Amino acid sequence: MTDAGTTEAVYRYAFESVIDRDGIRLATTRTDASFFSGFVEHPKVLADALLVLARISRTRYYVPPGMLAAVLRAADPVVTVAPDSLRFEAFSACCGVYARLDVTSDGMEVGSRTSGVTNVDVNPPLRAALAALREHEPLHLVVTSDAMEVSTMDATVREEKVTLPNRWVRGFAETQVALSFMSEQLRLDAASARRMIRSLPSSSPTRSLVWVVPTSGTQVRLATRAASDGAGVPVAGPERLRAIDPLLRHATSLRGYGSHSVASAWVVDVPGGRFTLCLSPDKSRGFSGEGGLLEKLLVDGPGRSHDAQLLDSSLSAGTYLPPTGDGLGLETAQFDAAVAVLATGGRLGYDLESAAYFHRPLPLDTIDFSRIEEAHPRLVAARALVSEGAVTGTGDPFLVRSGDEVYQVRRRPDATFSCTCAWYARHASSRGPCKHILAARLQGGVR
Template sequence: MNDGDYAYSYLRESTITAESGRSSVRLATSGGPASHPYFFDGFVERADVVATALLAVARVARTRFYTPPGMLAAVLRAADPVVTSDGHLLRFEGFSACCGVHCRLDLLPDGLDRPPADTGTTNVDFNPPMRDALARVGGADPVHLAVGTDEVRVTTLDTSVVERRVPLPERWVKGFGDVQAATAAMSVRFETSAVALRRFLQALPPTPQRGVLYAVPAAGGLRLASRPSTGAVPISAVERLRVLDPLLRHAQAVHVYAKDSGGEAASAWQIDLAQARITVTVSPAASRGFSGEGGLLEDLADGDATTDADLVSARMAYDPAIDVPALARDTGLAEHRVRRALTHLAAAGRVGFDFETGSYFHRELPYRPETTNARHPRLRDAGALVAGGHVVLAPGEAVVRSGPTTYVVRSTPDGDRCTCAWFGAHGTSRGPCKHALAVRIARQKARP
C-alpha cells in the first residue's frame, strides 16, 4: 500500500431493495471502532427525502469541481463517504475529489425510529448500482436503513471481502480540520426560501464564473452581484451550488452562513429537510480546496496545546455537542486552552462544528494515523527552521534565515507580518507563512 492509499474492506457491497413495498437501504461499513461497525438498523421517515439526501453526499464525493492547469483529465478515484453515530443521530460526510466542497447530512433523532446501536465513525460503501437504485426511490413511506450488520447477520454472510484502494485520504483528514476552522468562524448571514434559492440557481450563467461574486438578498429572493453589499455572501465558482438543486423540492428552510468578509471566503448553505439537515460548504475559490488552507496552523504551533489535546481527547465522548465549559471543569484547563486543544483534534479530523447547536461534535476517522506535521508542510518546515537555529528573536521582531535568504517577521496589532513573497501574496488569508510559524514556535520555546 502506498503512503497516499487507504484500503476499504467491506463484507459485501451496499444494496437497496424493496421489502413489503418499502425501500430498504443496507450500507456496508469499513473501519472505525470495529472492522465492520454496526450503528443502526431501523426506519427513517420519508424514503424520497433520505434517498435524495444520501445521493447528494455521494454526488459531492465523486465530483471534481476544479481541475488544476496542466491536468489533462481528472481521475475521479474519490474516497468513500464517512458516517458518524453519536448515539442520537447519524452524520454522513463527504468531500469532492478536489476537496473544495464538503457535504454533511444529519439524520436527526426525531427522524429515526430508535437510537443508534453504537457510537463511532466509519466509511460506507456508495457503489454505482446502489446510487442508481437510490435515484429510483420515491414516495413518502418510511425507509428501512441499516448502517453495518450486527454480529448475528455477519455469520450468515459470504466470507468474501470487497476491497478498493483510493488516493490520498490524508487530504480528507486535513479537509475536515479546515472546514471546522472555517465554519466555527461563520455566522448566519441570511435565510431564504427553497423557491428563492432554486430561482437563483436556475438564473446562474451557463459557463463557470471567475473571481469573487456575491449572493445578495433581494426582494422576493436572491441575486448575484459583482460587488459586496450589506448581508452579501462572497462565493467563487458559484456553479458549485448546483449540487443543492435536487434537495430543494424537499426543503423547509435555507440558512446561509459566512464570515463578515469583503473578499474571498468560504460559505455554508444549510437546507432544513423533514427530520434531517444537509449542509454544503464551499471553499473560498475553486482552486483553494479545504485540504491545506492553513487556518489551524497558529494553534498547531502551540506545543502546550498538543499535551492539552491528549487530555481533552481522553475526556471527550460522543455526545450530541461537545460542552467546552464541562471539558474545562473536567480537565482543569481554561476554556481557551480547551478550544485550542480542540483545534489540534480537528486537525486530525476528530472534531467538527455544527451550526444548529453552535458547538463542536466528535468523530473518529478510520484512517491510518499520521503525524500532524507530516500533513502540514508549513508547520513541518517551521519546526525545521527552529531546530536548525535559523530564528533570531529580538523585541518586536525576529530574523529568520531560510536557505540563502533572510526574512524579517515583525509583530503588529494585527498579527505577525513577514517580508517573504508568500506573505506578500496571501497575507494571513491562508494562515501564517512558515517563517511566522517558526517565530511563534521559537518564542514559545524561549519562555521561562
C-alpha cells in the same frame, strides 16, 4: 513471541461499551459490530440527499492547468451514528466542496443504535436503488463498522467499508476551522431559494466570486460585492452551489453563512434533517491546504498531546463539545491546542446548528497525538528554523534566515504579523501564517 514464551495479542474494539436506559451494549472484537438499524421517516429526502453526496464526491470542480481531469474512484460518505442523529459527510474530488447530511431524531425510527463511525462506498447498484425509490416507500438502513446496508421494496444493497483518503482527513481538519468562524447571514424560503440557485451560472472563471445580497423580506439579488452595510454571503465558484438544486423540492428553507473569509456555507432545511454545503474560498483551493490550525498548534510541551488524549477519551462518536471548552479545566490556549490536535486527525467537526464541535473518531489506525505536527509541514519547517538559530532580532522586526534569504517579520498594531517572503506576498494571512511568521512567533514566545 516474548522471551517468556507467551504470545501477545492486540484486540481492537469497534465501539465503546455502553450502559444507559436502553440497557447494556458490550463491545466485542467482532469487526462487524452494528451501530444503527432502523427506518427513515422521510426516505425520499434521504435518498435524494445521498445521491447529491455521491455526485459531489465524484465531481472535480477545478482541474489545474495542464492536467487532464482525473477519473477518481469515489470515496463516499463517512457515516457517524450519534446519540441524536445520523451524519453523512463527503468531499468533492478536488476537496474544495464539503457536504454533510444530518438526519435528526425526528427523521428516523430507531430499532437499535450505538455511537460509531465508518466510511463506505456508494456504488452504482446503491445509486440505482436510491434513484428508483418512489414517494412514500419505506427505506431501512443498517450501519455497521464494516458496511452500510440499504433496503427498499425492490432491492437490498450492501456497501462495504473503503479506505479513507488522507486528503479527506486534512479536509475535515480545515472545514471545522472555516465553519467555526461563520454566522448566519441570510435565510430564504423555499421558493426564493429555488430562484436564487437557478440564477447562478453553470460555469465560471477560476477566481470568480459573486455575492448573494438580501434586498427585502426573503428576497435576494446576485452582486459583485457585499451590500454597503456588509450584508451578504460570498459564493466562490458559484456553479458549485448548484449541487444542492435536487434537494430544493424538499426544502423548507435555505440559510447562508459567512465570515471574514470568502468561504461560505449553505444549509438546506428538509423534513427530518438538514444538508450543509461548505465552499472553499476559491474553486482552485481545496480545504486540505488552508493552514487554519497552525496558530493553535504553537502551544508547546507534552501537555498538548496529553490534553488531546484526555479530551478524545471523554467523548463518544457524535457527541458535542462546547467551542470554548467550559468546564474542562483547561486554559483557552490549552483547549485550542487540544482541539487542533484532534482536528488534525479528523476527529472533530463543527456543527453550525449547535454552534459546537462534534466528535468523529474516524476508523483509522491509532493516532499518535505526539506526532500530529508531521501533518503540518509549515510548522515542522518553522521549528527547524528556530532550532537552527535562524531567527534573530528584537521583534521589530524579527529577522528569519531561510536558505540564502533573510526575511523580515513584523507585528502590526492589530497583533497580526506580516512577512517579506514571496509566499506571504501571494497569500497574506488567507491560508494561515507562513513558516517565517511561525518561526518568529515560536522564537518570541508569541502565541
